[in-house]
Amino acid sequence: xxxxxxxxxxxxxxxxxxxFYRRVLADDRVNHFFDGVDxxxxxxxxxxxxxxxxxxxxxxxGASMRDGHKDLVRRGLNDEHVDIIITHLGDTLxxxxxxxxxxxxxxxxAESARNDVLNR
Amino acid sequence: xxxxxxDGSEYELSEDRSxxxxxxxxxxxxxxxxxxxxxxxxxxxxxxxAGLDPKWQTGLKATDKARGYVLACQCRPVEGLALxxxxxxxxxxxxEIVEKRPLGAGVxxxxxxxxxxxxxxxxxxxxxxxGDDTGRSYSIAxxxxxDGLLELHVRRIPGGRMSGWIHDDAAVGDRIMLRGPAGNCFxxxxxxxxxxxxxxxxxxxxxxxxxxxxxxxxxxxxxxxTLIHGALRTEDLYFRAELTALAAAHTNFRYVPCVLEAGExxxxxxxxxxQVALGFLGEPRATRAYFCGAPEMVALLKRKAFxxxxxxxxxxxxxxxxxxxxxxx
Numbered sequence: 470x471x472x473x474x475x476x477x478x479x480x481x482x483x484x485x486x487x488x489f490y491r492r493v494l495a496d497d498r499v500n501h502f503f504d505g506v507d508x509x510x511x512x513x514x515x516x517x518x519x520x521x522x523x524x525x526x527x528x529x530x531g532a533s534m535r536d537g538h539k540d541l542v543r544r545g546l547n548d549e550h551v552d553i554i555i556t557h558l559g560d561t562l563x564x565x566x567x568x569x570x571x572x573x574x575x576x577x578x579a580e581s582a583r584n585d586v587l588n589r
Numbered sequence: 590x591x592x593x594x595x596d597g598s599e600y601e602l603s604e605d606r607s608x609x610x611x612x613x614x615x616x617x618x619x620x621x622x623x624x625x626x627x628x629x630x631x632x633x634x635x636x637x638x639a640g641l642d643p644k645w646q647t648g649l650k651a652t653d654k655a656r657g658y659v660l661a662c663q664c665r666p667v668e669g670l671a672l673x674x675x676x677x678x679x680x681x682x683x684x685e686i687v688e689k690r691p692l693g694a695g696v697x698x699x700x701x702x703x704x705x706x707x708x709x710x711x712x713x714x715x716x717x718x719x720g721d722d723t724g725r726s727y728s729i730a731x732x733x734x735x736d737g738l739l740e741l742h743v744r745r746i747p748g749g750r751m752s753g754w755i756h757d758d759a760a761v762g763d764r765i766m767l768r769g770p771a772g773n774c775f776x777x778x779x780x781x782x783x784x785x786x787x788x789x790x791x792x793x794x795x796x797x798x799x800x801x802x803x804x805x806x807x808x809x810x811x812x813x814x815t816l817i818h819g820a821l822r823t824e825d826l827y828f829r830a831e832l833t834a835l836a837a838a839h840t841n842f843r844y845v846p847c848v849l850e851a852g853e854x855x856x857x858x859x860x861x862x863x864q865v866a867l868g869f870l871g872e873p874r875a876t877r878a879y880f881c882g883a884p885e886m887v888a889l890l891k892r893k894a895f896x897x898x899x900x901x902x903x904x905x906x907x908x909x910x911x912x913x914x915x916x917x918x
Contacts (some may be wrong), residue, residue, distance in 0.1 A: 471631050508888070
């Protein structure tokens with residue numbers, strides 16, 4: 470069984486996206502990056518992100534990651550913020566009862582996007 | 590191979606691939622991104638008469654499902670399937686003005702009779718056209734299916750071309766072109782579930798909220814319906830007597846006029862709309878919330894309701910796109 474299937478696939482992403490995005494929006498260290506962003510559009514993007522880090526079918530490329538975060542890097546997005554997002558991701562999965570080994574795998578996939586996200 | 594229709598033309602697609610991939614292969618240009626059923630970029634409208642596989646609608650809002658929206662990347666070709674891109678889904682038709690009624694606070698109720706077949710949900714919006722270059726969107730405050738009319742609330746914008754024409758020049762019997770319907774601010778509850786509904790908005794954002802409330806009540810909605818109309822001053826509110834009467838007639842409907850700068854003798858709730866609205870959020874997880882009106886307030890209400898626990902799929906609002914300059918409004 471793949472990581473994506475173990476985590477519950479598409480249905481799990483539907484549940485996880487609200488829990489995850491709510492944690493992020495409630496965190497003053499990172500929520501200013503989402504000011505002025507339409508929530509519906511953002512939820513759709515977060516679903517794409519979760520699909521990727523859950524190891525699901527996705528079309529994410531390094532280039533799209535770089536483009537998507539260029540403005541945020543200009544506004545001060547750094548390693549600390551990426552750490553916070555990865556922590557919220559882990560906490561969301563814990564809340565959903567995922568196994569620690571799977572949470573580690575998800576964190577590793579998210580980690581692999583770090584340099585693209587930070588445009589380095 | 591299977592024959593399907595897309596935007597009126599016929600295409601032969603292989604059953605083993607998604608409709609999106611099949612159409613892209615044939616050189617059709619359509620928007621897409623994730624190809625995995627999550628980003629919703631490739632959403633198209635399907636003919637509801639054809640059987641729609643629920644898998645094609647995974648993750649969509651109930652209102653999108655009700656309109657027959659499907660994700661092209663999840664959709665498999667089946668014989669007789671007819672799809673339309675969303676930009677072409679709306680039609681333009683003439684309508685006749687049958688009534689004009691001032692509602693107070695600079696708002697005019699405009700009743701239109703579409704002169705061709707037209708169906709819409711209460712709370713959706715239509716765009717009216719004056720000449721070729723002036724189009725403005727207004728939400729439907731009544732249930733069009735009941736009497737075949739559309740009730741729109743038009744607030745006068747200083748120097749506004751459309752609102753000025755409607756307030757000052759338009760006469761009963763005049764014709765105007767309208768396009769639509771669009772938007773997902775409407776009531777849908779096919780399973781007849783019981784849940785609270787929170788409606789909050791400012792200005793003529795009342796129109797879609799009223800449409801949703803009227804439709805929910807007509808369909809015998811079980812669960813509390815709370816409508817909060819916010820304004821800066823008490824005189825900016827309108828439709829108070831009608832809403833008060835509606836609340837008196839339905840035990841599960843509550844009307845809360847909410848004013849930021851309330852006078853001592855005003856019979857309203859004083860405070861900012863977002864705070865007052867959140868105070869009525871009793872069971873956030875079960876609540877469906879509709880927010881309309883000034884864009885900043887709508888964004889604030891959406892965020893606060895979501896943080897308080899309302900599911901993102903249960904928050905409905907229409908992008909109210911303000912015209913670039915007041916003079917053109």
